[in-house]
Amino acid sequence: MIKAPVRKIIPHSLVDGPGNRTAIFLQGCNIRCAYCHNPETQEMCTESSPTEEIKWMTAEEVFKEVERDIPFIRGITVSGGECTLYPEFLVELFTLGQKAGLSCLIDSNGTIDLSKYPELIEVCSGVMLDVKAWDNEKFNKLTGGNNRNVLKNLKFLSDLDKLEEIRIVCIPDEVDAEDILKGIKSTIGEKISYTNLKLIKFRNHGVIGRLKEAESPSDEYMNYLKELALELGFKKVKIT
Amino acid sequence: MVLMTDILGLVKSQKLTYEQKVLSLAQAAENTLDVLHIPEKTQYYFEKNAIDNLFEGNAPYRPRYILPDYDKFIKEGSEFLQIEPPKDLDELLNALMILYRHVPSITSFPIYLGNLDKMIAPFLDGYTDEEIKKKLKLFLNYIDRTITDSFCHANLGPEDTRAGRLILEVERELQNAVPNFTFKYDPDITSDEIAELALYTTMFCANPAICNHKLNKDTYTTDYGIASCYNILPIGGGAYTLARVVLPNAAKLAKDVDHFFDTILPECLEALANYMNERIRFLVEESGFFESSFLVKEGLIHKDRFIGMYGIVGLADCTNILMKDEGKRYGHDKEADDLADRIMHTIHEFLSEFPALYSPISNNRFLLHAQVGMDYDIGITAGVRIPIGDEPENMSDHLRHSARFHKLIPTGCSDIFAMETTARNNPSAMLDIVKGAFDLGVKYIAFYEENGDLVRITGYLVKRSEIEKYKKGEQVLQNTTHLGAPNYDNNKLQNRKVRGV
Numbered sequence: 001m002i003k004a005p006v007r008k009i010i011p012h013s014l015v016d017g018p019g020n021r022t023a024i025f026l027q028g029c030n031i032r033c034a035y036c037h038n039p040e041t042q043e044m045c046t047e048s049s050p051t052e053e054i055k056w057m058t059a060e061e062v063f064k065e066v067e068r069d070i071p072f073i074r075g076i077t078v079s080g081g082e083c084t085l086y087p088e089f090l091v092e093l094f095t096l097g098q099k100a101g102l103s104c105l106i107d108s109n110g111t112i113d114l115s116k117y118p119e120l121i122e123v124c125s126g127v128m129l130d131v132k133a134w135d136n137e138k139f140n141k142l143t144g145g146n147n148r149n150v151l152k153n154l155k156f157l158s159d160l161d162k163l164e165e166i167r168i169v170c171i172p173d174e175v176d177a178e179d180i181l182k183g184i185k186s187t188i189g190e191k192i193s194y195t196n197l198k199l200i201k202f203r204n205h206g207v208i209g210r211l212k213e214a215e216s217p218s219d220e221y222m223n224y225l226k227e228l229a230l231e232l233g234f235k236k237v238k239i240t
Numbered sequence: 241m242v243l244m245t246d247i248l249g250l251v252k253s254q255k256l257t258y259e260q261k262v263l264s265l266a267q268a269a270e271n272t273l274d275v276l277h278i279p280e281k282t283q284y285y286f287e288k289n290a291i292d293n294l295f296e297g298n299a300p301y302r303p304r305y306i307l308p309d310y311d312k313f314i315k316e317g318s319e320f321l322q323i324e325p326p327k328d329l330d331e332l333l334n335a336l337m338i339l340y341r342h343v344p345s346i347t348s349f350p351i352y353l354g355n356l357d358k359m360i361a362p363f364l365d366g367y368t369d370e371e372i373k374k375k376l377k378l379f380l381n382y383i384d385r386t387i388t389d390s391f392c393h394a395n396l397g398p399e400d401t402r403a404g405r406l407i408l409e410v411e412r413e414l415q416n417a418v419p420n421f422t423f424k425y426d427p428d429i430t431s432d433e434i435a436e437l438a439l440y441t442t443m444f445c446a447n448p449a450i451c452n453h454k455l456n457k458d459t460y461t462t463d464y465g466i467a468s469c470y471n472i473l474p475i476g477g478g479a480y481t482l483a484r485v486v487l488p489n490a491a492k493l494a495k496d497v498d499h500f501f502d503t504i505l506p507e508c509l510e511a512l513a514n515y516m517n518e519r520i521r522f523l524v525e526e527s528g529f530f531e532s533s534f535l536v537k538e539g540l541i542h543k544d545r546f547i548g549m550y551g552i553v554g555l556a557d558c559t560n561i562l563m564k565d566e567g568k569r570y571g572h573d574k575e576a577d578d579l580a581d582r583i584m585h586t587i588h589e590f591l592s593e594f595p596a597l598y599s600p601i602s603n604n605r606f607l608l609h610a611q612v613g614m615d616y617d618i619g620i621t622a623g624v625r626i627p628i629g630d631e632p633e634n635m636s637d638h639l640r641h642s643a644r645f646h647k648l649i650p651t652g653c654s655d656i657f658a659m660e661t662t663a664r665n666n667p668s669a670m671l672d673i674v675k676g677a678f679d680l681g682v683k684y685i686a687f688y689e690e691n692g693d694l695v696r697i698t699g700y701l702v703k704r705s706e707i708e709k710y711k712k713g714e715q716v717l718q719n720t721t722h723l724g725a726p727n728y729d730n731n732k733l734q735n736r737k738v739r740g741v
Contacts, residue, residue, distance in 0.1 A: 020672035069636045072676035
C-alpha cells in the first residue's frame with residue numbers, strides 16, 4: 001500500500017464538513033497562500049527524512065484510527081496541506097471508508113485537475129473546494145499559483161454533483177469575492193441553489209505569510225457578501 | 241446531634257435568604273428526632289462515610305422525589321386546590337404554577353415539572369408564536385425566581401412539537417438555571433431538526449440535556465420522567481429515598497481486593513439496603529404522608545409507584561485505590577475497567593436478590609443509581625464517570641467506556657461534556673455523537689459551552705456569576721449555588737476536558 005505523510009488526525013472535527021467527522025491532515029502543499037493559517041503543513045517532505053510531527057502511513061493504518069470513532073462520526077474528511085497531491089492514497093482510504101458506510105470528503109485548493117483521477121472521484125462523496133480568487137492575477141498574488149484548474153474543477157465537480165461546498169476566505173481588496181460569486185454562478189448556473197457556500201471571515205491567527213498583520217473584515221462586509229450571494233441565487237450560505 | 245449554636249448560626253446568618261433559613265431550621269428540627277432504628281454496624285459504616293444518607297433527615301415525612309401525574313391534573317383539575325381543568329393556555333400555566341407550589345420533595349421544591357411541551361401543546365391553537373413565547377417567558381421566569389433550587393427538572397420530547405420548539409427558543413433567550421430541561425431523544429421518533437435545535441440551545445444555556453428514550457422508556461410499567469439530577473423515575477410516583485455507597489471510602493477500609501469483595505463491600509451493601517428499608521418503613525407506615533397528602537387522595541401520585549434509589553458514587557476512585565499497587569487507572573487500563581465491572585456486577589447481583597419494602601413498581605427491589613456527588617465530596621468522582629481531568633484523549637474512547645458502565649444502572653446515570661464554542665456552528669455534529677453514543681448504550685448525556693455562564697456541576701446548573709457572588713459572602717437566590725460553589729472548586733470543574741475542534 002502507498003504511504004502518505006500524515007500531519008495530524010482529529011478524531012472528532014466539528015468544522016470539516018457536515019456532521020461529526022474524523023479529519024485527516026496530510027503534509028505538503030503546492031501553493032503558498034498569503035493567509036494560510038496552518039503554514040506548518042505546507043512544506044513537502046519525503047519518506048526518507050522522517051520528522052516527529054509527520055507520520056508516513058498507509059490507508060489501512062489511517063483507517064484503523066478512523067475505526068475507533070465509528071459510530072460517532074458520519075464520515076471522514078481529508079485535508080492538508082493539499083491532499084489531492086496523494087490521489088492513490090485517497091482512493092485506498094476512501095474505498096475502506098465507503099465500505100464502512102462513511103461519507104468521504106476532500107478538502108482541496110482545487111489546483112490539481114481532478115478529472116484526471118476518475119477512480120478517486122468515484123469513491124469520493126464530495127469535494128469542499130476553495131475558490132480563493134476569480135481573477136488569475138489576484139489568485140497568483142495571493143497564492144503564487146494559477147487558478148485555471150480551480151475553475152475547471154468547479155465545473156467538473158458540479159456537473160457530477162460532487163461539489164460538497166464552496167469556500168471563500170474573505171479579505172476586501174485582496175480577494176475579489178464579488179467576482180468569485182458571480183463567476184461561480186455563471187459556471188455552475190442553477191446548481192448554486194443547492195450548493196453549500198461558506199464565506200470565511202479572514203482571521204490572522206496562525207498566519208505567518210504576507211497577510212499576517214491584515215485585519216479581519218467587518219461583520220457588515222461579511223453580511224454584504226452574504227446578501228449578494230442570496231441575491232444571485234445561493235440558498236445555503238454560511239458565514240464563519 | 242443538633243447543636244443549639246448551629247441553630248443560632250442559622251438564625252443569624254447573613255449569607256442565607258429568609259427562605260433558605262426557614263428550610264435549614266426545619267431540617268434542624270427534624271434532626272432532633274431519633275426514630276430510625278440503625279444497627280451498630282451500619283452506624284460504623286456511616287461514621288466512616290462508606291455509606292451516606294445524603295442528609296435526608298432523621299425522620300422522613302415526604303418522599304425524596306415526587307413526579308405527579310400532571311396529565312391527570314390537567315384533565316381533572318384539583319378539588320383540594322380548587323382548580324377547574326384549564327381551558328386555555330393562561331389557565332393551564334396558572335394552574336401549574338399553583339400546583340408546583342404544593343409538590344413536596346427532599347428540598348421542599350418540586351423536582352419534576354412534567355413533560356412541558358406535551359402538556360402545553362393542546363393549548364396553543366389560535367395564538368401566534370410571539371404571544372406564546374411571551375406567556376412562556378413569564379411562566380418560566382416565575383419558576384426560576386420562585387423555585388430557587390436547580391434540582392427542579394422539566395422534560396421535553398421525544399416528539400417534535402411546536403410547543404417544544406418554542407420552549408427551546410425561549411430558554412435560549414432567558415438563560416435561566418431553573419428548571420433543568422431534558423430532551424427525550426429517540427431517532428425513530430424525534431426529528432433531526434428539533435434534536436439539532438435542542439443541541440444548539442444547549443450550547444447557549446446548558447439546557448436541555450439529552451436522554452436516551454429508547455433505553456429508558458421501559459424502566460417501569462408506567463411512563464417515566466427525568467427528575468432532579470437525571471433520575472429516571474415513574475410518573476405518578478417517584479423515589480422514597482436515595483442513599484449511597486461511597487465506594488472509595490469503602491475501598492479504604494479494605495486490606496486488599498479480596499477483603500473488599502468478601503467483607504467490606506457486602507457489609508456496606510447490606511447495611512445501606514437495610515437502612516433504606518428502615519426509612520421507607522417509617523415514611524410509609526408512620527409518617528402519615530400517604531394517608532394525608534391531597535396528591536395521593538386525588539390520584540396524582542400512588543404509593544405503589546415509589547422506589548428506593550440505591551446510589552453508588554466514586555466507582556473510578558474506588559477502582560484506582562484497589563489497583564494502586566498495579567498502577568492501573570479506571571478509564572484507561574483494561575485491568576482497572578474489568579475490576580470496576582466486577583464491582584458493578586457484585587452490586588447488581590446483591591440488589592437483584594435483596595427485598596425492598598413497598599416497591600412493587602420495581603419488583604420489590606432497589607434500583608441502582610449513579611449518584612453524582614455532593615458539595616462535600618473530595619476525591620470522589622460522580623457515579624461511574626471518569627475523574628475530571630483524567631478523561632481519555634479521544635471522546636470515542638470516553639463514550640465507549642460510558643456505554644459499558646451505564647448498562648447496569650436503570651434509574652439514572654449520565655455523562656457531561658464541555659464543548660468548544662465552535663460546536664454552535666454544527667449541531668448536527670453533536671447529534672452524530674449523541675446517535676453513536678446512544679446506539680452503544682449511553683443512557684444520558686449533557687453538554688455545555690466551555691465559556692458559558694451556566695455550568696453543569698454534577699447534574700444541576702449553576703451560574704458562574706452567582707458562584708462569585710456567593711464566595712464574596714453575598715446572598716444568592718438559588719440554594720444550589722451553595723452546593724455548586726464548593727463543588728466547582730473541590731472537583732476542579734474548570735479542568736473538565738473540553739471536546740470538539
